Amino acid sequence: MTKYTVVVAGNIGAGKTSLTERIGARLGWWTGYESVSDNPYLPDFYGDMRTWSFHLQIFFLGHRADQYLEAARDPRSAILDRSIYEDAYIFARALHHMGNLSERDYLAYRRLFDIVVQGLPRPGLLVYLKAPVSTLMERIHRRARNIETGITAEYLSLLDSFYDEWLKSFDLCPVLTIRTDDLDFVHQSQHLETVVARIQDKLAGKEVMDLRG
Secondary structure (H helix, E strand, O other): OOOEEEEEEEOOOOOOOHHHHHHHHHHEEEOOOOOOOOOHHHHHHHOOOOHHHHHHHHHHHHHHHHHHHHHHHHHOOEEEEEHHHHHHHHHHHHHHHOOOOOOOOOHHHHHHHHHHHOOOOOEEEEEEEEEOOOHOOOOHHHHHHHHHHHOEEEEHHHHHHHHHHHHOOOOOEEEEEEEOOOOOOOOHHHHHHHHHHHHHHHHHHOOOOOOOO
């Protein structure tokens, strides 16, 4: 069987982890998740973003690069709930834009990011989950994570605009866009099966329409 690596991308609250869990269970794939509960920098970062932004980005870069290499070593296909590319093109860019990551630190990080990414295998598919900011805010409030209490609609809108710009020029692998506001792959098995079929068809090189929900 052909081995694939799929990366899931999308704004905060788009459904990345939920989809990764279900695809992994449904297809028997290796799964990789963003380091949140065991991240040693997140508490400090949310307490003082300007001081800890660079440290956090470096931690995520190493964590995700290690994930990519572990996924490549595993004989199974793999799915990751966040791509390494978002760290640079979305989140580090946002931190720099908001003044929480200095020009010097941002350029140093981007140089290291470029070197690291050059040594990683390309994914076979990027699945981009998209939902309106109002839906994202509702989901963030519903899951009530302490570290997410400061997230605003303005911040999510900024990230959304960066995602749109990034994906216009992204060419490392095919992209499948899935609207998740009207698609419930958590509770509706037929919705999950639709997503699975689209992913499998896209990986097989078939012409696949984006999923609008």
